[in-house]
Amino acid sequence: MTRSDVMGRWLRAVRELRGIMRRERTPGIRVPQRRVHPSRSPRRPSFSARGSHGRRRTRLAAAVLAAAMAMPSVLSLNAVAATEQTPRIGMPEGSRSYVAPFWFDDGTCQEGDTSILKREELEADDFVIANDTLGLPEAHELSRGGTVTIAIIDTGVQSNNPALAGARIEAGYDFTDSGSALTDHDGHGTAVASVIAGQNNGDAPIDGVAPEASIVPVKVIDSKPNSGASEEEVANYNNETRERVISGVIWAADNPSIDIIAIPLAFETDSPALKEAIAHAVGQGKLIIAAAGDATSDELVSAYATPSATESATEGTHANLRYPAAYDGVIGVTAVTATSDVSDDLMHSEAVDLAGPGTNVLVANGDAGTCLAATNAVSTGYATGFVVGAAALTMSYNNPSESPEMTAFRLKQSARRGDPSSRTDELGWGIVNPYAAMTLIDDGALPGPGSPERESPSAYATSGRAVPDPPHDMTAQSRFVGALWVAGGVGAVLVLLIFAAGRARGKRQEEDE
Numbered sequence: 433m434t435r436s437d438v439m440g441r442w443l444r445a446v447r448e449l450r451g452i453m454r455r456e457r458t459p460g461i462r463v464p465q466r467r468v469h470p471s472r473s474p475r476r477p478s479f480s481a482r483g484s485h486g487r488r489r490t491r492l493a494a495a496v497l498a499a500a501m502a503m504p505s506v507l508s509l510n511a512v513a514a515t516e517q518t519p520r521i522g523m524p525e526g527s528r529s530y531v532a533p534f535w536f537d538d539g540t541c542q543e544g545d546t547s548i549l550k551r552e553e554l555e556a557d558d559f560v561i562a563n564d565t566l567g568l569p570e571a572h573e574l575s576r577g578g579t580v581t582i583a584i585i586d587t588g589v590q591s592n593n594p595a596l597a598g599a600r601i602e603a604g605y606d607f608t609d610s611g612s613a614l615t616d617h618d619g620h621g622t623a624v625a626s627v628i629a630g631q632n633n634g635d636a637p638i639d640g641v642a643p644e645a646s647i648v649p650v651k652v653i654d655s656k657p658n659s660g661a662s663e664e665e666v667a668n669y670n671n672e673t674r675e676r677v678i679s680g681v682i683w684a685a686d687n688p689s690i691d692i693i694a695i696p697l698a699f700e701t702d703s704p705a706l707k708e709a710i711a712h713a714v715g716q717g718k719l720i721i722a723a724a725g726d727a728t729s730d731e732l733v734s735a736y737a738t739p740s741a742t743e744s745a746t747e748g749t750h751a752n753l754r755y756p757a758a759y760d761g762v763i764g765v766t767a768v769t770a771t772s773d774v775s776d777d778l779m780h781s782e783a784v785d786l787a788g789p790g791t792n793v794l795v796a797n798g799d800a801g802t803c804l805a806a807t808n809a810v811s812t813g814y815a816t817g818f819v820v821g822a823a824a825l826t827m828s829y830n831n832p833s834e835s836p837e838m839t840a841f842r843l844k845q846s847a848r849r850g851d852p853s854s855r856t857d858e859l860g861w862g863i864v865n866p867y868a869a870m871t872l873i874d875d876g877a878l879p880g881p882g883s884p885e886r887e888s889p890s891a892y893a894t895s896g897r898a899v900p901d902p903p904h905d906m907t908a909q910s911r912f913v914g915a916l917w918v919a920g921g922v923g924a925v926l927v928l929l930i931f932a933a934g935r936a937r938g939k940r941q942e943e944d945e
Contacts, residue, residue: 535618535619536587536618536619536620536623536805537619537620537623537803537805537806539807539808540803540804540805540807540808541619541623541795541797541803541804541805542797542803543619543798544798545797545798545801545803546798546800546801547801547802548594548635548636548801548802549794549801549802549803549804551637551794554794554804559770559792559804560770560771560792561770561792561793561794561804562770562789562790562791562792562793562794562806562814562818563627563630563638563639563789563793563794564639565770565772565789566641566789566818566822566864566865566866567865567866567867568639568641568866570867571825571866571867571870572643574825574829574867574870574871575825575828575829575870576642576643576644576645576825576828577629577641577642577643577644577645577821577824577825577828578644578645578828579827579828579832580642580645580646580691580692580824580827580828581602581645581646581647581648581689581690581691581692582628582629582642582645582646582647582648582690582691582692582693582694582820582824583604583648583649583650583680583684583687583690583692583693583694584621584624584625584628584647584648584649584650584694584696584820585650585652585677585680585681585684585693585694585695585696585697586620586621586624586649586650586651586652586653586694586695586696586697587616587617587618587619587620587621587622587651587652587653587654588604588606588610588612588613588614588615588616588617588618588621588622588649588651588654589601589604589613589614589616589621589622589625589647589649590614590615590616590619590622590796590798590799591614591649592799592800593622593626593636593796593797593798593799593800593801593802594633594635594636594800595626595630595631595633595635595636595637595638595795595796595802596622596625596626596629596630596631596796597631597633597635597636598631598633599625599629599630599631599640599643599647600629600644600645600646600647601614601625601629601646601647601649602646602647602648602649604648604649604650604651605648605649605650605651605680605683606651607650607651607652607676607679607680607683608651608652608653608654608676610651610654612651613649613650613651614649615651616651616798616799617654617655618653618654618655618656619797619798620696620813621649621651621653622795622796622797622798622799623793623795623796623797623805623814623817624694624696624795624813624814624816624817625647625649625796625817626638626640626795626796626802627640627641627793627795627814627817627818627821628640628641628642628645628647628694628817628820628821628824629641629642629643629644629645629647629821630643630794630795630796631643636796636801636802638794638795638796638802639794640821641817641818641820641821641822641824641825641866642820642821642822642824642825642828644828645821645824645828646689648684648687648689648690650680650683650684652673652676652677652679652680653673653676653697656669657669670699674699674703674706675705677695677697677699677706677756678703678705678706678709681693681695681706681709681710681712681713681720681756682709682712682713684713684718685709685712685713685715685716685718686716690718691718691719691824691827692718692719692720692721692820692823692824692827693713693718693719693720693721694721694722694816694817694820695720695721695722695723695756695757695816696722696723696812696813696814696816696817697722697723697813698722698723698724698725698754698755698756698757698779698812699754699755699756700725700754700755701755702753702755702758703755706755706756706759707755707756707759710756710759710760710761710762711759711760711761713761714760714761714762714836717835717836718836719763719823719827719836719839719840720756720761720762720763721762721763721765721816721819721820721823722756722757722762722763722764722765722816723754723757723764723765723812723813723815723816724754724757724764724765724766724778724779724781724783724784724812725752725754725757725778725779725812726777726778726779726809726810726811726812727776727777727778727779752779752780752781752783752857753779753781753782753783754779754781754783757783757784758781758782758783763785763786763819763823763840763843763844764781764783764784764785764786764860765784765785765786765787765788765812765815765816765819766778766779766780766784766786766787766788766790766812766815766858766859766860767787767788767789767790767791767810767811767812767814767815768787768788768789768790768810768815768859768863769789769790769791769792769810770789770791770792772789772848772863774858774859775790775810777809777810778810778812779812780857780858781857782857784855784856784857784858784859784860785840785844785855785860785861786819786843786844786847786859786860786861786862786863786864787815787847787858787859787860787862787863787864788814788815788816788817788818788819788822788863788864789814789815789818789863790806790810790811790812790813790814790815791806791807791809791810791811792804792806792807793805793806793811793814795814818864819843819864821866822843822864822865822866822869823839823840823843825866825869825870826839826842826843826866826869826870827839829870830842830870835884837884838874838883838884838885841874841881841882841883841884842869842870842872842874843864843869844860844861844862844880844881845861845869845872845874845878845880845881845883846865846868846869846872847860847861847862847863847864847865847868847869848862848863848865849861849862849863852878852879852880853879853880854880855880855881861880861881874886
């Protein structure tokens with residue numbers, strides 16, 4: 433029996449079990465949200481089991497038994513796969529080693545799997561899908577990201593995946609000498625591209641954030657270290673990857689058609705050359721958005737590698753900075769679960785500007801399938817894709833001549849957060865909110881990040897279209913003046929009535945005399 437056969441049997445048993453439990457639940461009971469550890473899938477199983485008849489108990493016991501019988505086989509196959517197919521790479525003293533995956537999300541997205549994941553299956557299993565949490569239908573009524581071009585510096589994009597059929601994907605550039613940027617031997621670049629520009633078509637429907645944006649793949653990673661790689665080989669791999677990222681940033685910066693540079697990966701150490709490349713891109717008027725990193729101590733902190741978590745990150749320290757997210761002019765992105773909970777297994781630091789959903793992400797899988805990625809760990813790579821898509825919508829809808837700084841301001845100012853006037857290292861300025869960013873009116877009175885176009889508060893908006901339901905009441909002054917006129921009129925009437933009543937009373941007194 434193959435690994436996929438065992439996984440299939442186990443998943444069917446679990447689905448049957450969950451179906452039975454769902455039928456037994458007491459309606460109307462909800463469990464309050466709590467922080468979800470990334471080792472658990474952020475679902476919403478809010479139920480309480482009822483007492484059941486013997487036949488229901490029998491079905492429940494059978495489902496539990498089937499799942500229990502399948503689980504040892506799954507675990508044993510996973511153990512074999514971990515030792516025979518994916519290498520364990522040495523890490524610095526005091527850290528745990530991790531299993532370097534050959535595929536971007538080997539837990540739920542199998543390499544070569546051509547199956548199309550049905551949304552109704554996920555909804556039936558009570559999954560909260562990250563793609564559904566950003567209010568995209570309302571945003572897409574205003575714009576779908578047309579006229580904006582995005583460079584994705586990653587592993588390439590498999591453009592023939594059916595979830596990308598109809599997407600605007602350009603040739604891009606391959607810095608790995610693997611032949612083409614339109615091939616992806618890891619899968620992550622394709623997954624991120626589908627988060628941004630996935631097509632809601634009949635073949636493999638994925639609601640991309642900006643489905644009409646143009647995607648330019650910049651391939652900087654083709655393959656990861658092989659089994660038995662030494663620390664020196666891993667270090668060489670990291671250095672080579674950094675050099676390619678630097679080249680990719682410069683190439684994208686010098687391409688006049690590119691508006692946004694997406695970097696869904698991060699490095700643990702600072703690099704003067706990378707910093708200089710980022711500064712060059714900022715000077716060329718590009719909006720740069722990068723992953724703030726997951727909690728791990730490997731040199732290349734791949735936001736998509738989902739390595740085993742090492743020691744918890746120390747909040748607010750320089751050690752938590754990841755690059756290029758920490759450089760000036762870059763929007764650093766962290767992740768939250770699909771239910772908007774904060775995870776401790778991420779790099780919380782002053783480099784964090786925004787948060788995006790990073791679990792239960794429906795993505796394109798390789799060249800033919802779709803899958804639900806990041807079900808067991810929070811990924812800042814996918815979160816970066818969501819923020820990039822929101823930036824594309826904001827750019828497309830508003831004045832094309834607006835600066836990247838203004839787009840960044842819109843994203844930060846409109847993000848969902850508890851205290852409008854402050855940011856945190858856990859969420860930055862909050863969770864990205866595409867529609868609110870698109871329709872923001874910069875009136876100079878908004879609490880939070882400062883506007884790049886205003887030095888002092890003003891009552892007049894100088895940028896952004898006239899939009900429905902502005903966040904501030906622009907008619908308050910006219911209503912106040914109107915109220916004064918009404919009050920004055922009422923007062924005059926009262927004076928006349930009092931005067932008339934006085935005259936009538938005086939006249940009656942004269943008649944009585």
